[in-house]
Amino acid sequence: MDQIIQLDSIDTYNRLYGLPTLHPLVAVVDLTKATRMLNHVKVNYGIYALFLKNGVNCTLKYGRRNYDYQEGTIVSFAPGQTVEVEMLDNEISPEVYGLLFHPDLIHGTSLGDKIGQYTFLDYAQNEALHLSEKERDIIIDCLHKIEYELDYPVDKHSRSLLNAHIELVLDYCLRFYDRQFCTRAKVNSDILTRFEQLLNDYFNGGESKNGLPSVKFFADKICLSPGYFGDLIKKETGRTAQEYIQRKVIEQSKHRLLGSGQSVSEVAYSLGFQYPQHFIRLFKRETGVTPGEYRKQS
Incomplete structure (x- = not known):
């Protein structure tokens, strides 16, 4: 029909x-x-x-x-x-x-x-x-x-x-x-583990060239609706799925700022940001310093 x-x-x-x-x-x-x-x-x-x-x-x-x-x-x-x-x-x-x-x-x-x-x-x-x-x-x-x-x-x-x-x-x-x-704690834990793996694969496997990942992107990968997936992540971690993704972005950006010779703009583009200033704002909001200041301090 x-x-x-x-x-x-x-x-x-x-x-x-x-x-x-x-x-x-x-x-x-x-x-x-x-x-x-x-x-x-x-x-x-x-x-x-x-x-x-x-x-x-x-x-x-x-x-x-x-x-x-x-x-x-x-x-x-x-x-x-x-x-x-x-x-x-x-x-x-x-x-x-x-x-x-x-x-x-x-x-x-x-x-x-x-x-x-x-x-x-x-x-x-x-x-x-x-x-x-x-x-x-x-x-x-x-x-x-x-x-x-x-x-x-x-x-x-x-x-x-x-x-x-x-x-x-x-x-x-x-x-x-x-x-x-x-x-369903065991099932939820397995989903959280899978989410973490998908996040690592996204940034380390080159998919970030397609832009920053969305909650829907990972929900689709795990075959859940964005709403259910988001609620599950919040109940398991205390963070929203979007906050969890942003935490991974900051983690990856710190590694690249200190472990490579890339400029701040190059790091931003490699993570999927369309505009470096968006990356700089997020980084400062989460860490209290700009990417450049973080690199100098470290």
Whole structure:
């Protein structure tokens, strides 16, 4: 199926699966109640979505890879992501519960101000949230509270209560992701080791002639989304991935300033800087002295 469905509203999603629309900006969906099922669909999200999957009869693809998305897991999407859904058995409705909400619902609210903190909304393949039975029950309970609010007659409290309940779901997901990062310490350590190796290869193997590396460059090499990769590095090292890269740049620049006869400009170009003054500013910010002063002092 080559057609991409633009999912810009709650009603568009509900019509795809034959579900009723109770509110134009938010929905809790239960696909076991779907009256229509698509066996293969590609969707570009214009809304936020979070799905808890209990069955194993559907798969999701983001890019070229399947999600790490099995029974008892959560995946989430932010506006701008394109996802491919494939049903393994078109005769069985998947046991999937979902929370969908439109960006308009949270504009001008505290949730809207902090939505960027929920970086897991932009996670991609191999990055699903695996829940314990107790954690699953907590999420289900939160979704039931949102359902209750959607069934309640609209009044002046409706929007703030819906935002509060959605924020609670996202906060729990944030907590559970933190737990998952901790319980995957060995995997995370291996990724950090691989990151360090890739950094060394980049600067010592001549790739720096293509410019300074980005967080996305290394995330792609390790087959993670930039958001998940960045969060993992921050939790493992206390530094952002960008800060980690800059630390390596400074380390490499000190070695080259003292171990070669290159000028400051030549060192800057060899590290991938387009303009030497950018290198000089970064070096002084990180060390307190300019590259020239560092060379003289040493």
